[in-house]
Amino acid sequence: MQHKLLSLCLPLLAPCLFFLFWEYAATAIDNELILPPLEQIIALLAHPGENLISMGTLAGNIGISMVRVLSGYALAVMIGVPLGVAMGYYGGLFRLLNAFLGMFRPIPPLAWVPLVLAWFGVASLATLANLPRGELYFYCNNLKLSMLFIIFIGALFPVLTSSVHGVRTVNRTLIDSARVLGATEKDIFLKILLPAASPSIVNGLRIGLGVAWMCLVSAEMLPGSLSGVGYLITHAYTVGRTDVVIAGMISISAVGALLDFGFQWIEKRKYAWKQLSR
Amino acid sequence: MNTPVLSARNVHKHFLAGHGETIQAVNDVSLDVVENEFICIVGPSGCGKSTFLRMAAGLESLSQGEILYRNQPVRAPRREIGMVFQEYSLLPWRTVRDNVSLGPEIAGRSRAERDAVAREYLALVNLGDFASAMPHELSGGMRQRVAIARALANKPDVLLMDEPFGALDAHTRILLQRELLRIREHHKTTIVFVTHGVDEAVYLADRVVVMTPRPGRIRTVLPVDIPRPRDRADPAYARLTAAILDMLDTETAAPATAKEEESCPSQASM
The missing domain is CATH 3.40.50.300 (P-loop containing nucleotide triphosphate hydrolases)
Structure with missing residues (x-):
């Protein structure tokens, strides 16, 4: 019992020490620009609906950021998963594309920024679709093509690589045993390859979403952006609101962890067999 | 009764190894297998x-010769022609029942028919109580019995x-x-x-x-x-x-x- 209590408290120890140290340092430095006290951040986080330095609310900015990330990410998933599965299954396609895609893989998403700006400028989904000015225009104008591209390119490679890997490492015997039962190519694809590869694919989706979320700040630093957590952070820095910077960082961390937790939950529930059958 | 079910005639197989040399794996095998x-x-x-x-x-594929199943080349x-493999042939994400009924499922049988087939063949290998178990919950011997049941369920x-x-x-x-x-x-x-x-x-x-x-x-x-x-x-x-x-x-x-x-x-x- 005592042991259990201790092991439950152990993960809380480091954060508690960290916050204590923070409080101490903030008091010692006594400069809000360098390190604002903890309670100031908590106050900001406790009122996410409050209008901050005329840039909208914390909650609203998080919402806009999430829509951006999810749009770019959805694009990466729609292209990455089918392409990855096809590349994993057809050796010819793999040979054709693997080295080519490998050239782009090491490029950090941020390094694309200048090129992306040259291509897309401040064009958004709204200008692309030629929407009339109105509420819908306002929302879609927040989805700049340049941002979507940065997020897309960040999420694409983890999703693609895991899909290729998942399909390529499917046990040959499983495929053979379905073939001797009379399975067609379609059966093998739907009944063997996809289920067998799905733990790896879902793991790629999870990593991809994490990366997409991390590309957020760089994407929201692009010109034309007037909202989003990334923008909030950089703008707050220029007006000397370090407390808003930190509150934004904490929000990014919290949302990222939440998204990741969702995927972990799916993995635990649906893919227990993967762990257990090794 | 004595017509061969499976018949191999002068079967050869060679592989091309990675370093470019040919490996002779099977050399001129001829064999008749009769019914039962x-x-x-x-x-x-x-x-x-x-x-x-x-x-x-x-x-x-064969490199040379032919293998006939009731006079038709395979x-x-x-x-x-069913097959049971050495191990790891069960689909780990499916229950034992759904593994056994994979053959009928591929053949497009209804759920009820599939379950009936699974019940019959699991009973045959004495694993009737394990229909809802997952493969990783079974011992190696039980898994192979499921693999045999699955092969037989395809008749x-x-x-x-x-x-x-x-x-x-x-x-x-x-x-x-x-x-x-x-x-x-x-x-x-x-x-x-x-x-x-x-x-x-x-x-x-x-x-x-x-x-x-x-x-x-x-x-x-x-x-x-x-x-x-x-x-x-x-x-x-x-x-x-x-x-x-x-x-x-x-x-x-x-x-x-x-x-x-x-x-x-x-x-x-x-």
């Missing part, structure tokens, strides 16, 4: 016996078995050998069974096919005229086992390349 016969192919590892079986299943896997005419008990411990192996013969009593099937265990071959087979090391060719085919159930203490049984072991011994005295067996090019390609 139990054939065991025994040979040292690397002799191409598994490759031969995969060719008979239509999973592997070019691709077909429902009439094959010939059953090919590729060292199905090879990964099991000695005691379980003996239990499953007995079990297999019992199942065969209820369920007449032609069986071609590949093993490297001489004792296993003599215990099970009507005829034992002894192969030479690579390039694998048939050294001899021995009928086993001992009535079943066979007693391992029977002198005739011991004599036959010793004779086959002796044959394999003199063959492997030559420089063996057994190590390469596990990485036959076809298996390693993925």
